[in-house]
Amino acid sequence: MQTKLQELTEKIYNEGVDKAQKEADAIIKAAEKKAQDIESDAVEKAKMIVAEAEKKAEDLKRHVDSELKMSVNQSVSALKQNIANTVSMSAIEPPIRELFSDKDFLKSIIEKVVSGIMGKESTDLKVILPANDQKNLESFFKNQLAAEFNKGLDLSFSEGVKSGFKVGPADGAYQVSFTDDDFINFFKSYLRPKSSAILFEK
Structure with missing residues (x-):
């Protein structure tokens, strides 16, 4: 009787141990699989992060x-x-500045412009000259353009005009500027593409 009880006890114990061992093995196996899955996911995510970083770096580059x-x-x-x-400026600025500093040239141009306009139009005309040339130019034009003064020519001098002259209707409807800067800008706009073509032709 004692022997059978001993055997039964051992059997129950062994079965319990076996069951516990199997459960433990199953838990360990599941844990190992989960760990592998986590590792695989981590590796894939790491690859994706690296790939995205490389793409961003390439786009930035x-x-x-x-x-x-x-x-x-x-x-x-x-x-x-x-x-x-x-x-362009070194080619055109010095000769134009020199030309407009020539008072005889300036007088000749103004005479021709005024006579040309007033010979064709009956409107009163206003000529604006540099204030620093008033002493030199005023008496000359009053003598040379006496007929035009009788027809309504108005001569004035302005600090705003540094060289050359401006001309337009006396009512100020418009003005045409004939200064050295005007001519420099005109020739500069024309010469710039020419200069570029000469300097940088392929």
């Missing part, structure tokens, strides 16, 4: 390269324009 290329092109273009402007 392309953007920076594009911006840099555009900036370089703009800088080169601006430099070429500055060089062309400098060359």
Whole structure:
């Protein structure tokens, strides 16, 4: 009787141990699988993060390269324009300044412009001259353009006119400017593309 009880006890114990062992093995196996799944997910996520970072880095590089290329092109273009402007100005500014400082030239131009306009139009005309030339020019024009003064020519002098002259209807409807700066700007706009073509032709 004692022996059977002992055997039964051992059997129950062994069955319990086996069951517990199997459950423990199942838990361990499930944990190992879950760990593997977590590791796999982590690896995939890491790959995705790296791939996204590489794509962003490549996009940024392309953007920076594009911006840099555009900036370089703009800088080169601006430099070429500055060089062309400098060359043009050095070619046209000195002779035009010299020409407009010639009072005989200025007198001749004004006479021709005034006579030409007043010979065709009956409107009163106003000529504005540099204030610093008033002493030199006023008496000359009053003598040379006496007939035009009788027809309504008005001669005035302004600090705002540094060289050359301005002419227009006496009512101020419009003015045409004939200053050295006007002619310099005119020739500069014409010569700039020519200068660029000569300086930077391929």
